[in-house]
Amino acid sequence: MNDAMRIYRSGLGLALLVLAGFLIYWLRPILTPFLAGALLAYLGDPLTRRLQRLGLNRTLAVSFVFLGLTALTAAVVLMFIPLIGRQINMLQSQLPAMLEWAQSQAIPWLEQTLGVDPATFDLAALRTAISEHWQSTGNVAAEVIQRLTRSGLALAGALASLALVPVVAFYLLRDWDRVLAAALDTLPPAWRETVARLARECDEVVGAFLRGQLLVMISLGIFYGLGLWLVGVQLGLLIGLLSGLAAVVPYLGFIVGIAAASVATLFQFNEWLIPLLLVWVVYGAGQVLESAVFTPLFVGDRIGLHPVVVIFAVLAGGQLFGFAGVLLALPVAAVIAVLLRHAHAFVTG
Incomplete structure (x- = not known):
């Protein structure tokens, strides 16, 4: 009877695991803010624990961590985003000249030094494509905002998802130990x-x-x-x-x-x-x-993790679940690697 009960429980656990995988796949359109919030909570947990060891309670420690993250994010946005924008604009203006330089200097050097056929590089077609489409790529953010504002529902959904991230992160970080303990108690x-x-x-x-x-x-x-x-x-x-x-x-x-x-x-x-x-x-x-x-x-x-595993995990996660899959890719790959190592040790004895 005990053996039958263990088999039943093992089968039930496996079935629940498979069901959880299907639920994640079906709910992937709404998972991104929750996964992003969980990721922020996970990253902020060690610093929160250090503040607790200094005598702060959990809620106050979480508040200080959030204030620090907010200040850091604001500093990055105010300092680096304008600089990066100017760099992209500079690249936009220099790219046609770079292609001209490659056509007139780099490719002839490759031809003389390595015997590369210049017909291999169709830079004229590339230059034409860039000149036709590059200007539009510089306004991607403006185009996305313009499309969102055409639909009030889409704009509301995007803002709600963005607002959910810090809310989810705060409550998960505050109750991190209780969430883990509750999950363990279900087993x-x-x-x-x-x-x-x-x-x-x-x-x-x-x-x-x-x-x-x-x-x-x-x-x-x-x-x-x-x-x-x-x-x-x-x-x-x-x-x-x-x-x-x-x-x-x-x-x-x-x-x-x-x-x-x-x-x-x-x-x-x-x-x-x-x-x-x-x-x-x-x-x-x-x-x-x-x-x-x-x-x-x-x-x-x-x-x-091996570099090939990292590349495959990120690409596979993005293909299966979109941006939510990219957020999940490395944690899931790390968990699978640990489980496979223990499974191999169990099988080989």
Whole structure:
């Protein structure tokens, strides 16, 4: 009877897990504000706990964390958004000249040095497409706002979703321990210790990517942006930002950044050798800092995910669930990696 009951409970748990997956898929259009709020609560929980250890109660600690996040967000918007906007406008104005430079200098050099057929690069068609569509891409935000304002219902829904994010984050962060305890209490008693242990291990992996890697990306983006600005690269801030964002996958930020910065340097400077060497020094120093300082400091020796797993998880999450899937991708991949490792250890004995 006990064996039959265990089989029944295991089957019921598996069925509930599958049902939860289907519910997430069916409800994906409305999940984004809740997932974004949960993500903010998860990221803010360690700082809230530190404030509690200083003697603040949970609600007051959460309030201070929210005030800090609000001030930080306002500072970023006021300082960096205008700068990035000017960089994009500069890129918009320089792109046709960059294509002309590639046609007249870069491609002939490739032809002479590597024997590349110039017919491989149809830059004329690319230049025509950019000239036809680039102006419209600069007004994407204005077009989205214009379309939203045409429909009062769509505008109300967008504003409601945006307003839900801080509300959900505040209440989840305030009641984080109670939410976790309530979720654990819904499980059969025999499962609770194992699930709690797995949850702690999953938190270690997820925290390494959502907290640690986020700080690494921000640090690298700031370092590359300031370094390229000191070298004198006009698009340095934009390239540094892209390098930091791409650093979610190890070495991808370095590859994307050094390639883009090298092209921008060759185009901008007539005497390009010294600036190009300085750009390479900036990215070389960034790699040393990432390996020797940023990653050990922010991520430590916690278990990570393979870069291929990160790429696949983000793309698969976006394909299945849209933006909500992107938010879920890395946490779910980290949890699956932990569960698969324990399953392998259980099977192999």
